[in-house]
Amino acid sequence: MYKWLAEFFGLAKNYIIFALLISLSLLLISTNNNGHTRGLQVVGLVTTSYLEAGVNDVLGYFSLSSEVKKLQLENAHLIDQNAKIRGAMEENRQLRGLLNLRQQSSYPLIPGDVVGRSADGGRNFITLDIGEKNGVSVNDPVVSGTGLVGIVSAVSENFSLVRTLLDVDSRVAAKLVNASADGLVVSGSYGELAMENVSRRYPVQPGDIVETSSLSTLVPPGIAIGMVTKAENRPGDIFKKIDVEPAVDYTSITTAFVMKYSRPAEATKLEKEHLQKEK
Amino acid sequence: MTKRLFGYIALSIAAIVLQKFLDNYASIDSISPQLIILVAVYMSLREGQLFGMGGGFLVGFVNDLLVTHFIGYSSLLGVIAGFVAGFFYKEGDVELAATNFNFAWISAITIAVTQLAALPIIASGELNYFYVFLKFTVGTTIYTTVFAMIIVFVKGRKSRYV
Numbered sequence: 001m002y003k004w005l006a007e008f009f010g011l012a013k014n015y016i017i018f019a020l021l022i023s024l025s026l027l028l029i030s031t032n033n034n035g036h037t038r039g040l041q042v043v044g045l046v047t048t049s050y051l052e053a054g055v056n057d058v059l060g061y062f063s064l065s066s067e068v069k070k071l072q073l074e075n076a077h078l079i080d081q082n083a084k085i086r087g088a089m090e091e092n093r094q095l096r097g098l099l100n101l102r103q104q105s106s107y108p109l110i111p112g113d114v115v116g117r118s119a120d121g122g123r124n125f126i127t128l129d130i131g132e133k134n135g136v137s138v139n140d141p142v143v144s145g146t147g148l149v150g151i152v153s154a155v156s157e158n159f160s161l162v163r164t165l166l167d168v169d170s171r172v173a174a175k176l177v178n179a180s181a182d183g184l185v186v187s188g189s190y191g192e193l194a195m196e197n198v199s200r201r202y203p204v205q206p207g208d209i210v211e212t213s214s215l216s217t218l219v220p221p222g223i224a225i226g227m228v229t230k231a232e233n234r235p236g237d238i239f240k241k242i243d244v245e246p247a248v249d250y251t252s253i254t255t256a257f258v259m260k261y262s263r264p265a266e267a268t269k270l271e272k273e274h275l276q277k278e279k
Numbered sequence: 280m281t282k283r284l285f286g287y288i289a290l291s292i293a294a295i296v297l298q299k300f301l302d303n304y305a306s307i308d309s310i311s312p313q314l315i316i317l318v319a320v321y322m323s324l325r326e327g328q329l330f331g332m333g334g335g336f337l338v339g340f341v342n343d344l345l346v347t348h349f350i351g352y353s354s355l356l357g358v359i360a361g362f363v364a365g366f367f368y369k370e371g372d373v374e375l376a377a378t379n380f381n382f383a384w385i386s387a388i389t390i391a392v393t394q395l396a397a398l399p400i401i402a403s404g405e406l407n408y409f410y411v412f413l414k415f416t417v418g419t420t421i422y423t424t425v426f427a428m429i430i431v432f433v434k435g436r437k438s439r440y441v
Contacts, residue, residue: 014328021336021358028351037350046343118302120311120347122401
C-alpha cells in the first residue's frame with residue numbers, strides 16, 4: 001500500500017502540488033476581506049508606502065534643485081517657464097476646489113497626499129500618507145475638490161489604501177440628479193464609470209450629473225461622482241446602459257481628503273429593528 | 280544551485296520593483312505587462328515545472344503584498360504560469376528554451392492560458408465578459424509578450440557583444 005502510494009505520488013507529484021498551490025491561492029483570494037488577510041495587506045501597504053514616500057522625497061529633492069538652476073537661466077528657459085505656469089494654474093484649480101470643498105463640507109476632513117498608485121488586473125488603488133494616527137479608518141469615504149475618489153480599504157498607522165471608483169470591486173450607491181433615479185456606480189470601460197440598475201423608463205441624457213445617493217451607508221449624499229456621457233436602452237434589457245465620465249482625474253490627483261462620515265445611528269437602528277421584526 | 284537560487288531571488292525582487300514602476304507609469308487603461316508571469320516562465324524553463332510553480336507562487340505572493348494589494352491573485356497567476364511553462368521544459372536543453380526567441384512564444388502561450396484562467400476572477404461582477412476578455416486577456420497577453428520580446432532582443436544584442 002505504502003509502495004503504491006509512493007509510486008502514485010512520484011508520478012503525479014507535479015499535479016498534486018499544482019492542485020495544492022491553486023487551492024491555497026484561491027483560499028487567499030476568498031479571504032481578502034477578512035481580518036488576517038487585511039493585516040497582510042497592511043504590512044505590504046506600510047512597506048511600499050515607506051519606499052514610495054522615500055522615492056518621492058528623493059525625486060522631489062532633485063526636481064527642486066533643478067528648478068533653482070532653471071530659474072537662474074531664466075531667459076534661456078522661457079518655454080519651460082510657460083509649462084510651469086500652466087502646471088501651477090492646474091494645481092491652483094485643484095487647490096481652489098479642495099478649499100471650496102473644505103469650506104462647504106459639514107463633515108470633518110483629513111487632508112492627505114497621494115504617495116502611490118496601483119492599477120493592475122482591474123484593481124485600482126491609491127495610497128495616501130495619512131493613517132490611523134490621523135484618525136482614518138476602513139470604509140471612510142475619500143474625496144477631492146472635484147468629487148468622490150473612493151473608499152478606504154486598508155489602514156496602517158501612517159498610510160491608507162483607497163479603493164478608487166475605477167476598481168472592479170467598487171460599488172457605490174448613486175443618483176442621477178436630473179432624472180431623480182437611483183442606481184449603482186461601478187467601474188466601466190477605458191477609465192470611465194458605468195451606472196447600473198437604472199430603469200429604462202427614466203429619461204437620461206448625456207451631460208446629466210451623477211452624485212452619491214442618500215441610500216449609501218458609507219458615503220454622504222450629494223458628492224459629485226461624474227457626468228453621463230452615453231445612455232441607451234438595449235433590446236431585452238429592463239435597465240439602461242449608462243456610461244459616466246468620472247469627476248475626478250485619477251491620473252493627476254495629488255491631494256485628497258478622508259471624510260469622517262457616519263450614517264445617523266437612529267436610521268441604522270430603525271432598519272435593523274424592522275428587519276428583525278420581519279424575520 | 281545556491282548561486283542560482285540567489286540569482287532567482289534577485290531576479291524576482293527586480294521584477295517586483297519594476298512591476299510597481301510599470302503599474303504606476305506604463306499601464307494603459309489598467310493593463311500593464313505581467314513580469315511575475317515572465318519570471319515564473321523563466322524559472323520553469325530553467326529548473327522544471329515544480330520549481331516554476333513554487334517560485335511563481337512565492338513571487339506572486341510577494342507581488343500581491345507589495346504591488347497589487349489583492350492577496351492570492353498574482354500567486355494564482357504564478358502557479359498557473361509555472362505549471363504551463365513546465366511542459367516546455369527540456370532537461371538537457373535548458374539554454375535553448377529559456378534564452379532565445381523560444382522564450383517569447385512560450386511566454387505568449389503561458390500568459391494567454393494564465394489570463395484565461397484568471398478571467399472569472401477579473402470579471403467578477405462584470406456582465407460584459409467579452410469586453411473583459413478583450414481588455415484583460417488579449418490586452419495583457421499582447422503587452423506582456425511585447426515586453427518578453429524586448430527582453431529577448433536586448434539579451435540577444437548584449438550577448439552578441441560579450
